[in-house]
Amino acid sequence: MRPLGAALLKVNRTRVLIVVAIIALFAAYWGLDLGRYLNLANLKAGQAAWQAYYAAHPAVAIAGYFLLYVAVTALSVPGATIMTLAGGAIFGLWAGTLLVSFASTFGATLAFLTSRYLFGEAVQRRFGDRLVAIHAGLAKDGAFYLFALRLVPLVPFFTINLAMGLTPIKTSTFYWVSQVGMLAGTVVYVNAGAQLAHVSSVADVLSPALLGSFALIGVLPLAARTAVRRMQASGRFRGKR
Template sequence: MKVNRNRVLIIVAIMALFGAYFGLDLGRYLNLGHLKAGQAALQGYYAAHPAEAIAGYFLLYVSVTALSLPGAAIMTLAGGAIFGLWVGTLLVSFASTFGATLAFLVSRYLFREAVQRRFGDRLASIHAGLAKEGAFYLFALRLVPLVPFFTINLVMGLTPMKTSTFYWVSQVGMLAGTVVYVNAGTQLARISSAAEILSPALLGSFALIGLLPLAARTVVRRIQTSNRFRGER
């Protein structure tokens, strides 16, 4: 059996980073209490060193999302708490999309070939549908925060979706949720848990927005089919 050295190196690097994250308990820094306690110091650093603060935050956010580590929600709140609504939204929007795309590409490079080889026949019809309408499904998933962020990245990497499509649909689809979380970060003192940010009504609204493109697509297809049948009579 031929071993792909690049795949082995990537897997080893990822395992080392995971080991460092959990072994050093770095996750303790990615919680609401720690963010609140350090907010003044972080804002002070941003005021004194804006370029370094922006670059450091951006790289850290990309790393967290690319490795599918827990903490993206806290990082997004931090964007609002440190940089404010507009700069925070801009940073989070691009950092989260870059990180998601890296996770998507890693999943594709490491696992897609094996999955396709083992389940290719069963996945053929699914891949055909995703190739045709995957952007609509991805947009709907991005708008519903109930679906884990990292799961979408990894699963979509196993599909034939183009990387460019994944990127722009993710950036547009995640924008509404990004604004909500970053805005909440600007009011950090009032928040006692991340769960308070997304109310059932807001979740329902996102779900409806996400389903609209799919519903519209279905209606258009049915109209086209009906018109075709009429033309054949």
């Protein structure tokens, strides 16, 4: 019993330290009003300076941007959209897409794990009414459902991260489906950032037609899965003797 008790105590201490660290980061973000820097006006005003810094110190700029993006996404604080536009504005389309794709997925996975192991009950209480449909969809369609959610920008990504942490989905599955599912939206926003001079507001990035296209792409895997199930149920896939 002693080794088990010591192990549990160690786990509890680790959780407490993680919670304290998260609270400290939240306090710093809101207390210092860091969110005021994550807006389109500041990005446009500082674009030339950040590009110059990247040219002079590429490794530091890349590492700093990557870590900041992961932190913003993992903490589920406002700013991921501006950070994505900044990726294109500073690093260009290809490098920006690569950085944002991995940083956003790492951050989302950290939020997912935090929800699963630390704040499961709290998230359930706060977002319980939004989780019913997600649980039902995931139970029915698995990774296809998560892929569809990632492709529809109308669904807040931070809600998806927290909600999926309360489901039995594997962490590895959550990671790769999220990275693939978010890639199309990532390219759109990074490309908009690379042409920042033509963007007057974040709403300019996603047109109704583009939103509709994303929704259609997201629905297609679910529709295909449903069609296969119906064909299997009707016996069309059974071999004839």
